[in-house]
Amino acid sequence: VQLQAFGGGVVQAGGSLRLSCATSGDTFSGYVVGWFRQAPGKEREFVAAIRWNSRITFYKDSVQGRFTLSKDNSQNMVYLQMNSLKPEDTAVYYCAADRGVISSTIRNNRAYGHWGRGTLVTVSS
Secondary structure (H helix, E strand, O other), X not given: OEEEEEXXXXXXXXXXXXXXXXXXXXXXXXXXXEEEEEOOOOOOEEEEEEEXXXXXXXXXXXXXXXXXXXXXXXXXXXXXXXXXOOHHHXXXXXXXXXXXXXXXXXOOHHHOOEEOEOEEEEEEO
16 A cells, blocks of 8 residues: 655745645555644644545544545545634645544544545744
């Protein structure tokens, strides 16, 4: 399984970015694809996740209503649309995936065995 996150950049507060996670190496049926972020000096934290089959989504409370997950099966891509960005959203964003992640652990980075390289998002005030 290979994952690659891209689409980061520098944006002013209130702006938008769309991150993409390219997936390959498996059919991804039964997988969960998650997004995590890590700000300087802080631990990696959950942002959002989507179940591949059902498209059920999960969000961190602070991004609910601002961030939206979607996926394109034909392209094997997962997208994280980020609107109304805030300086506190500044971080390196990672996509991760694993099969059979249960809801009680979906926000735990240890539940994911496959990780892509991160992409840096910088939100200026």
